[in-house]
Amino acid sequence: MPKISDARRAERREQILNAAWTCFQREGLHATTMDDIIVASGLSAGAVYRYFPSKEDLIVAAVTTSLSGIRALLDPLLLQDPLLPPQRLLEAITAAIDRFSARDGFDLKRLALLGWSEAQRNERLRATMLGFYAGFRSQLADACRAWIAAGMIPRAAAPEEVAKALLALILGFVVQAAILGDVDPASVARGAVQLGVADPGALPYR
Amino acid sequence: MPKISDARRAERREQILNAAWTCFQREGLHATTMDDIIVASGLSAGAVYRYFPSKEDLIVAAVTTSLSGIRALLDPLLLQDPLLPPQRLLEAITAAIDRFSARDGFDLKRLALLGWSEAQRNERLRATMLGFYAGFRSQLADACRAWIAAGMIPRAAAPEEVAKALLALILGFVVQAAILGDVDPASVARGAVQLGVADPGALPYR
Amino acid sequence: MPKISDARRAERREQILNAAWTCFQREGLHATTMDDIIVASGLSAGAVYRYFPSKEDLIVAAVTTSLSGIRALLDPLLLQDPLLPPQRLLEAITAAIDRFSARDGFDLKRLALLGWSEAQRNERLRATMLGFYAGFRSQLADACRAWIAAGMIPRAAAPEEVAKALLALILGFVVQAAILGDVDPASVARGAVQLGVADPGALPYR
Amino acid sequence: MPKISDARRAERREQILNAAWTCFQREGLHATTMDDIIVASGLSAGAVYRYFPSKEDLIVAAVTTSLSGIRALLDPLLLQDPLLPPQRLLEAITAAIDRFSARDGFDLKRLALLGWSEAQRNERLRATMLGFYAGFRSQLADACRAWIAAGMIPRAAAPEEVAKALLALILGFVVQAAILGDVDPASVARGAVQLGVADPGALPYR
DNA sequence: GATGAATGAGTCTTCATTCAT
DNA sequence: AATGAATGAAGACTCATTCAT
Known part of the structure; x- marks a missing residue:
């Protein structure tokens, strides 16, 4: 059983996606670094990678x-x-x-x-x-x-x-x-x- | 005085630009490396940089x-x-x-x-x-x-x-x-x- | 007093050690990640770390x-x-x-x-x-x-x-x-x- | 034609290999980082990677x-x-x-x-x-x-x-x-x- | 002028470990 | 006691650019 509720999980995903979206727009897809997104999301690298296994996944x-x-x-x-x-x-x-x-x-x-x-x-x-x-x-x-x-x-x-x-x-x-x-x-x-x-x-x- | 004629200069520029164009199209602007272009152009890194001082210039x-x-x-x-x-x-x-x-x-x-x-x-x-x-x-x-x-x-x-x-x-x-x-x-x-x-x-x- | 019997403790240890042993052999000591062992043992990260405080301990x-x-x-x-x-x-x-x-x-x-x-x-x-x-x-x-x-x-x-x-x-x-x-x-x-x-x-x- | 003589090239390879050898021995194969080798060789990351395309190649x-x-x-x-x-x-x-x-x-x-x-x-x-x-x-x-x-x-x-x-x-x-x-x-x-x-x-x- | 070897900051990603729940 | 989500310090590798020859 998940330690974190589905709602919270979805919320986190949203949070990261929002950060990515904002960065991508401001910097472009390639000029945006994972670190930009990580910082913007307010989470850690590991957390972001738990939700999106690669930068490409995040872009898609x-x-x-x-x-x-x-x-x-x-x-x-x-x-x-x-x-x-x-x-x-x-x-x-x-x-x-x-x-x-x-x-x-x-x-x-x-x-x-x-x-x-x-x-x-x-x-x-x-x-x-x-x-x-x-x-x-x-x-x-x-x-x-x-x-x-x-x-x-x-x-x-x-x-x-x-x-x-x-x-x-x-x-x-x-x-x-x-x-x-x-x-x-x-x-x-x-x-x-x-x-x-x-x-x-x-x-x-x- | 230039050791190399203007015509030759223009020809070189064209050669590099063609290489860049081809690479950009095939790989995208960011996925194309300067080395890709250098190899495709058949020139040396130094030569390419003599004509285009940066990748951005080449893109533009x-x-x-x-x-x-x-x-x-x-x-x-x-x-x-x-x-x-x-x-x-x-x-x-x-x-x-x-x-x-x-x-x-x-x-x-x-x-x-x-x-x-x-x-x-x-x-x-x-x-x-x-x-x-x-x-x-x-x-x-x-x-x-x-x-x-x-x-x-x-x-x-x-x-x-x-x-x-x-x-x-x-x-x-x-x-x-x-x-x-x-x-x-x-x-x-x-x-x-x-x-x-x-x-x-x-x-x-x- | 322990909530869990000594026998059960020993059994858990054995279970983890078996998982580690198998992974080590298949992947090598360094290429084996703690997660490999955790998954192979069928336990949680916290559980494995309760029995073996570090990867080095597990190796030893x-x-x-x-x-x-x-x-x-x-x-x-x-x-x-x-x-x-x-x-x-x-x-x-x-x-x-x-x-x-x-x-x-x-x-x-x-x-x-x-x-x-x-x-x-x-x-x-x-x-x-x-x-x-x-x-x-x-x-x-x-x-x-x-x-x-x-x-x-x-x-x-x-x-x-x-x-x-x-x-x-x-x-x-x-x-x-x-x-x-x-x-x-x-x-x-x-x-x-x-x-x-x-x-x-x-x-x-x- | 190579800008660098074959002898010099071989010498560089040797230099890197010696550094790797020393580090591997001292730290083990996996505990040795590429940076260890880079520093020990006295060269830059790029130079080391020009001679050995990956850590595995260096090990082999x-x-x-x-x-x-x-x-x-x-x-x-x-x-x-x-x-x-x-x-x-x-x-x-x-x-x-x-x-x-x-x-x-x-x-x-x-x-x-x-x-x-x-x-x-x-x-x-x-x-x-x-x-x-x-x-x-x-x-x-x-x-x-x-x-x-x-x-x-x-x-x-x-x-x-x-x-x-x-x-x-x-x-x-x-x-x-x-x-x-x-x-x-x-x-x-x-x-x-x-x-x-x-x-x-x-x-x-x- | 030309060459291409060298540079090194910067990238993505992993993974041992912790700790809130 | 147990869980597994989160952490973040490293690590391997790339690549635009420079400069000694």
Whole structure:
């Protein structure tokens, strides 16, 4: 029987993960040393290693956790009934990401960039991300089908392609916000829609 | 007076940069050691350090060079007259990036992700990128103005906003291609347009 | 008053010692971690440390116990009456060691090598071993005196010297068996005797 | 072309190996830290690791080198013509080992014990030792054949068995000298011969 | 100018031992 | 008495950078 309760155990894990998350964001994945995390967590090296057997595990856990955080953030938006129309949903999603990032020391967008970069080299991370983004995009395709049913976008629209475009817009928003820092959810959403109206088939629009 | 001609100097620089580029892509920025680059370049440690005083310089130079490469790739598309309509331009840009990435050992998309990640920590890199992407987005805004003038998108469209959406689509394509690997230029461009047609103001599209 | 009976205490000690012995043999003295022993013993860290205050104590105890085991093994051979003649005794001793080693997971010879090595650094172990081997050699010298009395070896033989030679043969058998693995008790004993017959000056010795 | 001459390179290797050898002897194989060796060698960590990629390599090299040293020591004795008679050869061999060990800080016997212990766990070391001792024992068997030819030991003697006994005596001398410290080459050799004369069946053997 | 051997601070990780529960 | 989570001092090894030749 464990000497420490499951709740306390989970709390410790959280404590370490929070420390890691903060450090990773501030210093980057590789520039963060285990000692940084150990000090930030307020625990000892041994304790940290009891919960996460290696730095890599900590990285994977931090990214995975942040992915779960995003899911928790976006699921309500994707599942709400009635579904928001395209432009509004896009804006709502990027706004949610933006808002979540504003919390002190917890910038989801920065960690996302770090994670993508790391996933190039880390097979485990790559697989986790692939699963997450594929699932997310599939939800977006579902949304697209709902829009078609609601007559919000052309019957001829391919849900998978629209989902790819939507995901690109969201991911691109994240990059642009992290690098340029001058994008807001509403303007990107507006811009996307104005761009689309260009479709020759939609003309004349005047 | 230099014992070595300027041409030879430039050639050496290129040689080292190519080696660095290849290594960075294969191993990531931090996992690549100076020794990896030294060996790949076929030069000595001293020689490499004569051209690039530190690893950071090499990273910045590699990213900057790749950025110039992208510019050289995209400028013709953005400056051609007559300008491609929106969907075609988006497709042409992502296709160009994709094509460039296909060259063996030189995946532009992977290096882009590495660069974005590093820019979080590296002020110099951040500034370089900021300049590049801001300039690129400004060109996209110009394109947008041309589309408006040509009656290809609504007069009411805000060029800056459309440019942000376009850049997001391009960057998001890069991320999606690097992580999920199942996106092609045409489908994202088509999806983006179909999405936009949803704008109530653009109706009726039926 | 103890909550736990003396019998139970002894049993626990035995249990831990067995675990240690097995681990030491399989992994070596230093490569074995306390955790290995703790897991193998089926007890908790605290419990193991209650019985053996340090790893060193455990090492000393394991070696000392194995030395006692050897003594228990060899005493009957050395004390039996009538005493076996030289070649037979040597063979009987090495055969006993060999047989004991054959028990699964308990190779006396391997532990002997580990112990000798450790005794170089560990004063306590060195003293224990010194006592053991000195005592054993003294018993061998007694045997030699008995052989002289029985006319089995020359009256001029020096019991201390013969004992040294016998001990060397036994220890050398252990090393050779552990490293080369192709020696059997009988052949070494035969070889030793054939070697000795060579001394010209000893003939005829009666 | 190497910047450093082969001679200098060999000298550096020697320097490190000497430091390792000294430390290993004083502290044991595992208790010696790389830092001990680094400090003792007077070089930097990087330099030591340039010559020996890991601690294990250093251990194997130290043991292998000491084995070569023994070979260089004993070959003259085994190859000299006319060959020494059994007792004299045994005495000469153990005396040579003893003498070599007397050099300050270089006790061959202690390192031998450490090496045997390590060979239990280290496959590379085990193979090296196996080769060495097998070869050495084969030389002893050759000596035995020469003795038979010279009428120094019984025609019926089995060279392989005599060699095993001789090797046991030598190895056992090393152990005894290292642990008990009160054995001298002459007394063991004398004891061995007196022991052998005991075999009743061998007399008279001509 | 070029070379590559050497440097040494810094990294991740382990593990004997303790002590709050 | 027992438990096992926590401690933290070391340890092996790496790698960006320098500088004697």
